Amino acid sequence: MMERAAAAGLVGLTRLLVGARAQWRAEPGAGQSLYFANHCSHLDTLAIWSALAPAQRAVTRPVAARDYWNKPGLRTYLSGRVLRAILIERRRDERAGDPLEPVFAALAGGDSLILFPEGTRTADRLPQPFRGGLFRIAETFPALNLVPAYLDTLHRSLPKGSHVPLPLYCTVRFGAPLARQTGEARDGFLARAHAAVCALADPARGAAA
């Protein structure tokens, strides 16, 4: 109960602060989905999560960096109890075993996920090359909808290094799920996924909300 109220409050606050309006360029696919997006600010996770429809949000968990979200107090409460985030160890020396292990477990359990395949935030409008995790996930779960998303304006709202978010209206653009090609090589797949996110960066194309 507390968690649901906190979730509603978090969505309301995110909308008030940065808008987080969703724009679907294609029909959202039915069933389990993985939303992957460019990563430019600490608000990205909350923005995508808030932009999803309530029914989607209820089954969607963000994949987030343990070093940022596992700080005691509010962040741990929000990431653990409200967002039900899957925390990933980014620092190599702290790792024991496969860092994506909890991600695979959550997908096997039927959860939808939010993932930032760059692994870190960038100050630019377009994302950096994607890392391999997305490919391993796609390979292991062939039925998963791989939905590209682009976070517009958020890189201006809270650029790397600043702590006060500007209250701009940010849009989250979702594209059509990535087509699956059997036997596709890792680099080709990652380039295609990257291009799918970049294609959503242009606000003029497919303006229908």
Place this chain on the structure above:
Amino acid sequence: MSASQKLLWVFGGIVALLSVASATGWLLQRRKGDTAVIRNLNERVRAWWLMVAVLGACFWAGAAATLIVFALISFFALREFITLTPTRASDHKPLAIAFYVLVPLQYWLIHLQWYGLFSIFIPVYAFLGLPAIAVFAGDTEQFLERITKIQWGVMIAVYCISYAPALLVLDLRGFHGQGALLLLYLMLVVQISDVMQYVFGKLFGRHKLAPLVSPSKTVEGLVGGGLAATAIGAAMWWITPFTPLQSALMSLLIVACGVLGGLALSAVKRSLGAKDWGSMIEGHGGMMDRMDSVSFAAPIFFHITRFFFSG
């Protein structure tokens, strides 16, 4: 008649007008079906009810509440302006100051009734202060373009719009403590002018006024709507310190400024590559789409009234 009685009469009139508009929209939808124009008309009328309710609540709650509501209007208008403006990471500090310092400060100065400062604070101190702060980011690429856009946004969305509630603290001969009526007069004439231009344009519009800048504006809409709004404004003289003739001239001034503001800001909007400023008010677009005429009319109306009628 006391000021609060006059307020009640005017609001009663607005509610009656909106009721007629709602009934007309409902009838049109029943007789002609659910076309895009009729749906937009009904959305607009519904949004009008909401806006009138907000304004009514402001007047009921007093000057401080009105200032807070207008501060929020400025905040949302600036938000739309800056969202459409391609700023860079190095603009973060001046922008944060614009949103979180300049907006509250400007309205606080009006609350203090400090005319000598609120009337020059943004054009002097913010105008010079914003580039002074921005320069420390050390980014010279398109510096002039970037800082000009921030200054423009602050001038229009904060400074110019704040002149509307500043009417509350304007002290006029024989009109003490009735600023709320003057604010109502301004908002009424500006918005009725917009509505009448829309109605006359839809009914009689043939010749486009400025097809590239504002494709929906027509010469017939401008003339018919402008004259109708001036006539309605003149007939409202009894809530102002003006005589009927003065009131007609003031309304004409407000209408003219409103039209020019609408055109100029439409050109700004299009140069930023957008059709609407935002999507906040259903059927109308964004906050700036509704406040563009106010931002030009309010400062001029304030200063002309102050020049001729202040005690």
